[in-house]
Amino acid sequence: MSEIDWGALGFKYMDTNCHIRYVWRDGVWDEGTLVDKPYIDMHIGAACLHYGQAAFEGMKAFRCKDGNVRVFRPDCNAQRMANTARRTCMAVVPESMFLNAISRVIKANEEFIPPYGTGGSLYIRPLLVGSGPQIGIAPASEYTFLILVIPVGPYYKGGLQPVKAMILDDYDRAAPLGVGHVKVAGNYAASLYAHEQAKHEGYPVELYLDARTHTYVEEFATSNFIGITKDGRYVTPDSPSVLPSVTNMSLKQNGADLGLPVEVRPVMFDGLAGFAEVGACGTAVVVTPVCEIVRGETVIKIGSPEGCGPVLQKLYETVQGIQYGELPDTHGWCREV
Numbered sequence: 348m349s350e351i352d353w354g355a356l357g358f359k360y361m362d363t364n365c366h367i368r369y370v371w372r373d374g375v376w377d378e379g380t381l382v383d384k385p386y387i388d389m390h391i392g393a394a395c396l397h398y399g400q401a402a403f404e405g406m407k408a409f410r411c412k413d414g415n416v417r418v419f420r421p422d423c424n425a426q427r428m429a430n431t432a433r434r435t436c437m438a439v440v441p442e443s444m445f446l447n448a449i450s451r452v453i454k455a456n457e458e459f460i461p462p463y464g465t466g467g468s469l470y471i472r473p474l475l476v477g478s479g480p481q482i483g484i485a486p487a488s489e490y491t492f493l494i495l496v497i498p499v500g501p502y503y504k505g506g507l508q509p510v511k512a513m514i515l516d517d518y519d520r521a522a523p524l525g526v527g528h529v530k531v532a533g534n535y536a537a538s539l540y541a542h543e544q545a546k547h548e549g550y551p552v553e554l555y556l557d558a559r560t561h562t563y564v565e566e567f568a569t570s571n572f573i574g575i576t577k578d579g580r581y582v583t584p585d586s587p588s589v590l591p592s593v594t595n596m597s598l599k600q601n602g603a604d605l606g607l608p609v610e611v612r613p614v615m616f617d618g619l620a621g622f623a624e625v626g627a628c629g630t631a632v633v634v635t636p637v638c639e640i641v642r643g644e645t646v647i648k649i650g651s652p653e654g655c656g657p658v659l660q661k662l663y664e665t666v667q668g669i670q671y672g673e674l675p676d677t678h679g680w681c682r683e684v
Contacts, residue, residue, distance in 0.1 A: 353465040356500030358631055363459045366495040367452040371438040379448060381455050387491065392480030394487035400477030401532035402431040405630045407468040408453055408684065410460045411672030417681040418471065419670050421449055423593045428473060431529035436486040437475055445473065452494045453684045459498045463671065466501035502632040507655035507663060509638035512567065513550035515541050519558035520565065527588030538568045552627055554640060556616060557586060564614040570627035570635065571595040572614065575658045577623045581607045584614045594628045600678060601665045624656035625649045634663045
């Protein structure tokens with residue numbers, strides 16, 4: 348391994364020692380192998396390439412204050428991947444295998460875990476694909492499950508930076524009764540065009556409304572929507588098309604621990620002006636504050652463009668404190684490797 352400049356890490360791919368790979372055939376997963384080359388030799392008829400049988404997860408491992416390495420809530424990611432596999436007719440990865448695979452690949456790449464105090468972490472990307480050939484539209488006969496890991500730096504090196512969001516009414520993230528609630532690769536492909544348009548117009552993130560009526564807030568392109576009302580309530584949308592975010596689950600619990608009333612309910616676009624703070628939450632960032640939401644000629648300003656609001660800042664610091672072992676893990680979220 349070449350010397351890594353831990354302070355210069357961003358959020359991008361880097362080769363590490365290896366990834367771990369399992370193959371499912373005839374109803375059985377193999378024992379898994381650590382593979383040093385970052386490539387898959389795949390059949391040209393693989394179902395993932397033709398029919399989108401592909402699912403992934405994302406989580407992080409942290410070098411904690413006491414020197415131990417811990418993964419944040421991997422059991423939730425295992426359960427979510429199992430839900431995605433069932434929805435897309437793929438072989439389910441058992442939770443015990445999922446968690447064991449994480450431990451094996453982290454131990455094989457331990458020197459790539461950023462030291463405590465750098466703000467970095469080891470990003471963990473499980474991937475499940477239909478690797479068996481399937482030209483007729485049907486589930487694959489073979490599946491490949493792998494986990495790659497890469498060191499990443501803090502998303503915000505100078506504190507939480509508010510961003511502007513855009514609503515593009517010409518695009519939907521997910522159809523009603525579709526697959527918005529599971530983490531399939533196609534959801535992200537569907538959002539790319541709108542995301543590039545939003546970026547071109549100067550908006551780092553886009554916010555999607557419900558596909559049926561374009562009346563209710565659903566989620567940002569890659570992150571759940573969370574808001575703090577002016578009377579101090581934590582609100583996140585209730586919709587069957589929203590991906591259950593592990594980060595949002597954690598922030599909701601932390602909010603309740605801090606005494607905030609927590610509401611999971613429909614959030615009308617017309618009610619956005621009633622929020623004192625709005626954020627996009629996810630694994631990569633924990634929280635991204637949003638200071639402005641634009642929809643055509645309508646501009647809704649929320650909080651200050653100069654910095655994060657006090658409640659989201661506190662929630663962010665609480666999650667980060669638990670992840671790095673600086674605060675008590677009272678809910679048993681962190682799994683030691």
